[in-house]
Amino acid sequence: MHITRTVYTAALLCLLPAQFAAAQIYTWKGKNGSTSYSDVPHNLKISNASTINVRTRTVTPPPAAQTAESAGEGSLADQQKQLNDAVSRENKKIEEQNKKIEEQNRLQKEDNCKTARLNRQFAETARVANRDEFIKRYDADIGKFCN
Known part of the structure; x- marks a missing residue:
């Protein structure tokens, strides 16, 4: 059932209006293996979620946790x-x-x-x-x- 939801969500992301196309969309895998999409990173930590560019449909992996900690960024x-x-x-x-x-x-x-x-x-x-x-x-x- 989550495969259908994932495909539906991916299709929905492709059909977003142009005004939302510039917004950042984050994605992550849940504990049960389902993929989640949101405009807010998982647990408000950028290092826990990949970023999707809706226009080019490319996924940028999350930054390394060590880099975020060394830069003093945090959640x-x-x-x-x-x-x-x-x-x-x-x-x-x-x-x-x-x-x-x-x-x-x-x-x-x-x-x-x-x-x-x-x-x-x-x-x-x-x-x-x-x-x-x-x-x-x-x-x-x-x-x-x-x-």
């Missing part, structure tokens, strides 16, 4: 884990930087609030013609920085 799942770890480390750094910036902004806002209150006190005791304008301005600054 796709391992590579994805490494990428996820790198992104996680980078996100942690960014979060720490954001916390530092938030703290700096908070301290700056406190300083601005103190300055606005001092300016308001000075404006109340000032003897200038536009004292009311200064008081309005410093009240606005107090509302902006102290709330």
Whole structure:
């Protein structure tokens, strides 16, 4: 029965539309001897599956396991884990930087609030013609920085 399925699958691969012809197709033998086809390598390891070129109908054998290990490639799942770890480390750094910036902004806002209150006190005791304008301005600054 698996021979029929294999022939059917091979025929299906030959009839693929042109848009799928450029995609990589992997093939491997299962434990029961059946041939499997997929767009994802067996167990997400390229070294476990042959690659089929649909246009030329040629099969490229899997790369040697020693070559993949020596190049530090490993499985796709391992590579994805490494990428996820790198992104996680980078996100942690960014979060720490954001916390530092938030703290700096908070301290700056406190300083601005103190300055606005001092300016308001000075404006109340000032003897200038536009004292009311200064008081309005410093009240606005107090509302902006102290709330």
